[in-house]
Amino acid sequence: MKALLFDLRCFLGTIESVLKCEGVIEGGTGGLHKQNSSPTSQEIVQKKESILVVCQYYDPEPFRISNICKELVRRGHEVMVVTGQPNYPEGVLYPGYEGCQKRDEVIDGVQVHRCNIIPRKQGRIYRFLNYYSYAISSTRYIRSGKCITLDKRPFDIVFCNQLSPVMMAEAAIAYKKKYKVPLILYCLDLWPESLIAGGVSRNSGLYKFFHRVSKRIYKSADKIFVTSQMFSDYFYRQFDIKKNDITYLPQYAEDVFDLTNPKSGNKICELMFAGNIGEIQSLNTIVDAAELLKKEPIRFHIVGGGTDLKRVQEIAEKKGLKNVVFYGRRPLEEMPKLYEKADAMLVTLKSDSVLSLTLPGKIQTYLACGKPIIGAIDGECANVIREAECGFCGPAEDSRMLAENIRKFMEADNRLRLGINARKYYLSHFSLDRFMEKLETCIGECTY
Numbered sequence: 001m002k003a004l005l006f007d008l009r010c011f012l013g014t015i016e017s018v019l020k021c022e023g024v025i026e027g028g029t030g031g032l033h034k035q036n037s038s039p040t041s042q043e044i045v046q047k048k049e050s051i052l053v054v055c056q057y058y059d060p061e062p063f064r065i066s067n068i069c070k071e072l073v074r075r076g077h078e079v080m081v082v083t084g085q086p087n088y089p090e091g092v093l094y095p096g097y098e099g100c101q102k103r104d105e106v107i108d109g110v111q112v113h114r115c116n117i118i119p120r121k122q123g124r125i126y127r128f129l130n131y132y133s134y135a136i137s138s139t140r141y142i143r144s145g146k147c148i149t150l151d152k153r154p155f156d157i158v159f160c161n162q163l164s165p166v167m168m169a170e171a172a173i174a175y176k177k178k179y180k181v182p183l184i185l186y187c188l189d190l191w192p193e194s195l196i197a198g199g200v201s202r203n204s205g206l207y208k209f210f211h212r213v214s215k216r217i218y219k220s221a222d223k224i225f226v227t228s229q230m231f232s233d234y235f236y237r238q239f240d241i242k243k244n245d246i247t248y249l250p251q252y253a254e255d256v257f258d259l260t261n262p263k264s265g266n267k268i269c270e271l272m273f274a275g276n277i278g279e280i281q282s283l284n285t286i287v288d289a290a291e292l293l294k295k296e297p298i299r300f301h302i303v304g305g306g307t308d309l310k311r312v313q314e315i316a317e318k319k320g321l322k323n324v325v326f327y328g329r330r331p332l333e334e335m336p337k338l339y340e341k342a343d344a345m346l347v348t349l350k351s352d353s354v355l356s357l358t359l360p361g362k363i364q365t366y367l368a369c370g371k372p373i374i375g376a377i378d379g380e381c382a383n384v385i386r387e388a389e390c391g392f393c394g395p396a397e398d399s400r401m402l403a404e405n406i407r408k409f410m411e412a413d414n415r416l417r418l419g420i421n422a423r424k425y426y427l428s429h430f431s432l433d434r435f436m437e438k439l440e441t442c443i444g445e446c447t448y
Contacts, residue, residue, distance in 0.1 A: 047444050050078040050149045054142075054172040055161035056117075056134045058083035059107055060094055062332060064361070065161040066107070067254060071436055073109035078149055081110055082141060082171060084117035084134045089276070089305060089329075091120035091130075115141050131165040138171035147175060154179035156447045159186065160221075166191035166214050173220045182446040185221035186249065188361075190231060193354035198279070215239045223446055225249040225439075228380045230357035247442055251361045252435040253368035253426065254332060269298045269410050271374070272342035274335065275362040277306035280355060282348045285376050287316050288399035290324050293406060298323060300346075303338055305329035336369070344372040344391065344409055344418075347381060351396040359384065364430040370423035374409055376402040388425035390418050 051072060058081055059066035069079045086094040096102060097114070105112050115137035118129040141147070149155055160172035162185050169185055176183040192200075192210035200207050218224060218239050224246045226232060232248070235241040277283055283302065290300045302312070305328055316324045330338065339345075345366040349355050356379025363381055366373050373391035375381060382393045392408055394401030409415065 047448065048076045048078075049156045049443055049447055050153070051080075051443065052147055052155035052158045052172075052175060053079060053081045053161060054083075054138065054158060054168065054175070055081065055163070056084045056131075056138075056165075056168040057088055057163060058086070058112060061086045061088045063088075063161075063163070064251060064254065068161075068436075068439070069110045070108040071432070072440075075436065075440065078155075079110045080147065080149075080155065081112045082138050082147065083112060083114055084138070085114050085119075087117065087119040087130075089120075091122060091126065093119055113141065113146075131167055135165075135167040135170045138168070139174050142171045142174045143178065154181060157182050157184065157443060159184045159443070161186050162188060164189040164191070164194050166210075166217050169217045169220075173217065176220070176222075182222040183220065184223045184225065184443065184446060185218065186225040187218075187231060188227055188251075190234065190354060190357065191217075193234075193357075196352065196354055211238075221245075223247060223442065225442070227251055227361075228357050228359045230380050234354070234357060247438075249435065249438055249442070250359060250430055251364050252430050252432045253365040266343075267297055269296075269406075270301065270341050270343050271298060271346055271406065272301040272303060272339065272344075273346040273348070274303040274338070274365070275360070277302070277304045277309045277312060279308050280350050280352075281306070281308065282350045282376070282397055283308060283312040284315055285348045285397050285399045285402060286346055287312060287319065287321065287324060289376075289402040289406065290316070290321050291319050292400065292403040294321060294323055296407075296410075298406065298410070300324045301327065301338070301341060303327040303330055303335070335365075339369045339371065342371060343415070344374050345369075347373060347375040347377055348402070349377045349381070349396050351378065356380065356396070364426065367422045367426035367430060370419045370426075372409065372415060372418035372422060374402070374405050384425075388421055390422035390425060 053065065053069055055065050057063045057065070069081055072079050085097050103114055115134060117137065118126070118133040120127055120130045147155070158172045158175045158181055160169045160183065162169055172183055172185070175181070191214040192207055195207055195210060196202060215238070218235065218241060224235065224241065226246055226248055227250050229248050232243050232246045235246055236243055273283065273286055275281065286300060286302070300323055302324065309328070313326055327338070347360060347362060347366070349360070359380045363373070363384060367388065367390065373385050375385055375391065375393040376396055376398055377393060378396045385391050385393045392405035394405050412418070
């Protein structure tokens with residue numbers, strides 16, 4: 001612990017006094033009290049909880065946690081969210097949220113408190129300040145004693161929806177210690193491996209520092225939910241977290257997505273990528289495949305925004321590609337109509353041993369819409385595409401194989417069946433009802 005505090009003082013200066021890392025719960029994973037008799041699953045699901053949710057991002061920012069909290073309230077639970085001022089993804093505060101506006105509000109029955117935050121803006125310095133400003137301000141608020149239920153009690157459980165950065169869990173750990181309640185951490189971005197995808201070396205001091213930080217945070221949780229089954233091995237190898245303290249809880253598609261109408265006959269094959277456009281998404285793989293197929297009756301639709309969008313657009317422009325269309329970021333409610341344009345959906349990621357463990361949330365959306373999937377991706381995602389029998393998949397960053405798989409799709413006589421398989425797999429594995437039932441059961445088991 002002294003070594004950790006020394007690292008923090010060196011790396012973050014006065015951050016130690018704010019976060020008070022000496023208060024971290026040790027041996028948190030697996031530390032739940034065991035009851036003498038086990039409740040039935042029906043008793044667990046029927047039990048209504050008060051739940052404190054900690055997440056840096058929330059409505060109006062485009063993340064699923066907003067819908068999860070809304071659904072928990074609809075099912076009878078009391079939910080409060082401690083989040084930041086909305087500024088994702090552009091790094092500019094949303095209109096109406098500047099200064100102290102809307103510091104406390106109720107959205108769809110969910111109590112929401114917004115902590116001070118330094119907007120992301122552009123560049124690594126601002127990104128770092130953004131990450132730690134939320135960790136500091138949310139922890140301060142948690143320790144103020146203001147996070148209590150409507151009837152002035154501590155919440156039954158604290159739930160951290162952990163995206164990047166992992167430090168957003170600091171406030172959840174502080175609440176666990178202050179009120180002696182269970183902590184569930186839902187790991188959507190694996191740290192410190194997310195740094196590798198951003199170009200940080202595993203041999204660097206920065207990676208080693210955040211490996212220590214991540215280990216401390218993950219081991220402070222009583223239960224960890226993971227979106228990929230491959231995460232379990234990583235947590236066991238890297239952090240010595242037992243597999244029975246980890247629960248597989250894959251993401252679902254937003255409720256605006258449903259089975260789309262099959263596209264009417266068209267001589268042009270319409271392919272679509274939809275989602276965040278960052279370096280790790282490897283959109284240049286799609287652009288390179290589009291160049292190889294520029295004489296074919298194929299159009300590529302790129303929907304989304306992100307830090308790598310401008311660079312990818314410039315590559316397509318330099319190549320003189322007329323078969324690639326960029327839409328930019330679009331509102332969620334517009335996406336189903338855009339999906340109807342597509343014969344198949346595209347998914348790509350960089351070639352990386354840890355990225356191969358992830359299952360991007362767009363996969364559930366593609367499946368929910370009943371669309372075939374063509375991927376240049378490794379690991380968990382490739383396994384799902386093959387198991388679902390809903391498309392074609394080749395190695396990550398292999399544009400030639402992607403182009404070849406697109407040709408295979410165009411020539412396939414079972415394209416309709418691929419879409420049917422996609423929808424069937426979604427309903428049996430990734431539906432909202434399945435997600436919520438499992439989430440409620442796990443929360444009930446932790447608090448019973």
